[in-house]
Amino acid sequence: MSKLLNYYRNNILLRWFWWLAVVIPGIPFVLFSVGFQLYAHWPRDYSEIVSIAINPKTEYLSLSAHGVKDTTESWSNELQEVIKFTKNKQLFNYTKEQVSLSWQPFSDNALVCSVTGKKLGETLADKIAKLSNIKAVHLIGHSCGSFVIYGLCQKLKKINPSINVQTTYLDPVAIYSGVFWQYGVNNFGNCADFSDSYIDTKDTVPGSNENIENSYTFDVTSLRLNRSLPYSPHAWPTHFYIEAYKNQQVPLYFNSNEQIHQIYNNEVLIPWQNR
Numbered sequence: 001m002s003k004l005l006n007y008y009r010n011n012i013l014l015r016w017f018w019w020l021a022v023v024i025p026g027i028p029f030v031l032f033s034v035g036f037q038l039y040a041h042w043p044r045d046y047s048e049i050v051s052i053a054i055n056p057k058t059e060y061l062s063l064s065a066h067g068v069k070d071t072t073e074s075w076s077n078e079l080q081e082v083i084k085f086t087k088n089k090q091l092f093n094y095t096k097e098q099v100s101l102s103w104q105p106f107s108d109n110a111l112v113c114s115v116t117g118k119k120l121g122e123t124l125a126d127k128i129a130k131l132s133n134i135k136a137v138h139l140i141g142h143s144c145g146s147f148v149i150y151g152l153c154q155k156l157k158k159i160n161p162s163i164n165v166q167t168t169y170l171d172p173v174a175i176y177s178g179v180f181w182q183y184g185v186n187n188f189g190n191c192a193d194f195s196d197s198y199i200d201t202k203d204t205v206p207g208s209n210e211n212i213e214n215s216y217t218f219d220v221t222s223l224r225l226n227r228s229l230p231y232s233p234h235a236w237p238t239h240f241y242i243e244a245y246k247n248q249q250v251p252l253y254f255n256s257n258e259q260i261h262q263i264y265n266n267e268v269l270i271p272w273q274n275r
Contacts, residue, residue, distance in 0.1 A: 044106070044116060044119070046106070046119070046120045046123045049101070049102075049103050049106070049120060049123075049124075050120070050123050050124050050127050052099060052101070054097055054099065054127070054128070054131065055095065055097050056131060056132070056133075057095050057133050058095055058096070058097040058131050058133065058134060059094045059095045059096070059133050059134060059135045059136070060091055060094045060095070060096045060097070060135060060136050060137075060138075060254065061096075061097045061098075061099065061128065061131075061134065061136075061137045061138070062080065062083045062096070062097075062098050062099070062137070062138040062139075062140070063098075063099040063101055063124075063137065063138070063139050063140070063149070063152070064076040064079050064080060064099070064100055064101065064139075064140040064141070064142075064145075065101045065103060065117070065121075065139075065140070065141045065142070065145030065146075065148035065149055066101070066102070066103070066107065066142060066143075066145050067107070067141075067142045067143025067144050067145045067146075067173070068107055068108070068109075068110045068113045068143055068144040068173070069107065069108055069110070070107065070142070070143070070145075071102065071104070072100045072101070072102045074235075074238070075142070075235075075238035075239065075242060076100040076101070076142075077100045078242055079100070079140065079238070079241065079242050079245065080098040080099070080100045081098075082242055082245055082246045083098055083138075083245065084096070084098050086245060086246060086248065088248065088252055090252060090254060090255035090256055091252075091254070091255070094135070095133065101124075101145075101148065103117070103120055103145070103148060106120060107144060107145070110144070111178060112178075113144040113147070114144060114147045114173065114175060114176045114178075114183075115147075115176070117144055117145065117146075117147035117148040117151065118147045118148070118150060118151035118176075119151060120148055120151065121147065121148040121149060121150060121151025121152035121153070121154075121155065122151045122152065122154070122155040124148070124151075124152050125151070125152045125153075125154075125155030125156040125158075125159060126155070126159070128152070128156060129155075129156055129159040129160050129163075134163060135163065135164060135254075136163065136164035136165070136166070136254040136255075137152075137156065137163060137164070137165055137166070138166045138168065138252070138253075138254070139152055139153055139165065139166070139167045139168070139192075140167075140168040140170065140241070141167075141168070141169060141170065141172065142170040142171060142172075142237070142238050143170075143171060143172065143173050143205070143208070143234065144173045146169050146170075146172035146173060146184060146188060147173075147176070147184075149167050149168075149169075150167070150184075150187065150188055150191070153165050153167050153191040153192050154191045157191050157192075164193050164253070164254050165191070165192045165193050165194075166192060166193065166194045166195065166196075166252070166253040166254065167188070167189055167191075167192040167194075167195045167196075167215070168195070168196050168197070168198075168241070168250075169184075169188050169189070169195070169196075169197040169198070169212060169215060170197070170198050170237040170238050170241055171198070171199055171200060171203055171205065171208040171209075171233075171234050171235075171236075171237045171238075172184050172188055172197065172199075172207055172208060172212070173205055173206065173207055173208060174188075174206050174207020174208070175206050175207065181206060181207075182207070184207045184212070185207050185210060185211075185212055185213060186213055186214075187213075187214070188212050188214060188215055189212055189213070189214035189215030189266075190213075190214040192215075193253060194251070194253035194260060194261070195212075195214060195215035195216065196215060196216045196217075196218065196250065196251055197212045197215040197216065197217040197218065198217075198218050198220050198237040198240060198241055198272075199212075199217060199218070199219060199220070199221075199237060199269075200219075200220060200221045200224060200233035200234070200236045200237055201219055201221045201233075201269075202221055202225075202233040203233035203234045204233075205234055208233075208234060209233075210269075211266075211267075211268060211269050212266075213266070214266065215266060216251075216264040216265075216266045216270060217266070217269055217270060218269075218270045218271075218272045219269045219270065219271050219272060220236065220237060220240045220272045221233070221236075222271070222272070223240065223272060224236045224240075251264075
């Protein structure tokens with residue numbers, strides 16, 4: 001190593017080459033990377049988003065978060081209506097509340113929605129944890145909205161571990177903060193008491209087409225293809241989940257008498273079969 005350093009110090013052409021070919025071209029990249037991370041993680045005011053009204057007597061809360069550049073009208077509102085009127089026996093005699101979360105404009109930027117979504121979820125957790133009667137939450141996220149429910153789950157469990165949390169991921173985006181490409185695949189579901197995911201393997205969005213390590217991941221691709229349904233691979237799991245929930249085909253963890261953790265295998269993709 002010392003010989004190499006001495007050679008570098010004594011060779012002016014090598015030194016010029018190093019600066020011109022490596023150091024100087026690398027400066028803009030470093031500055032851009034640092035600037036991007038500062039922008040992504042810069043404190044933001046989420047108070048307007050979290051000012052949603054929630055019945056203070058709520059015992060069971062379902063909350064869904066749409067994806068990047070999306071709105072609640074595309075699927076989230078319909079899902080919460082289905083949840084409201086579906087008669088699940090394990091939810092009888094509980095005070096329920098449904099929230100279809102609109103988190104624009106923070107969801108509009110695909111480059112930073114993972115960071116803003118996670119921080120928004122953490123802020124929502126502070127609000128939900130103050131509900132004196134809360135016993136369980138079911139958090140459902142699509143695309144970048146998955147980071148909202150992941151941040152919410154993490155913070156809520158940290159504040160009050162006794163709250164029962166089910167997280168459901170619909171074609172989740174995996175990239176966090178622009179650089180951690182497998183973040184969602186490796187982490188989604190690890191804070192919940194139970195987590196299920198639904199993906200279309202034909203989707204090209206990173207993380208939306210593979211098994212989520214800490215979540216029971218169902219492959220619903222064949223249903224779309226076999227029926228020639230007019231949905232894009234990224235949007236299909238949201239429509240699938242609405243219908244499957246309405247027909248009480250998807251697992252609901254809270255107060256379930258079934259040994260759900262013994263039924264499924266989270267190490268492999270689970271081909272969906274109508275239940």
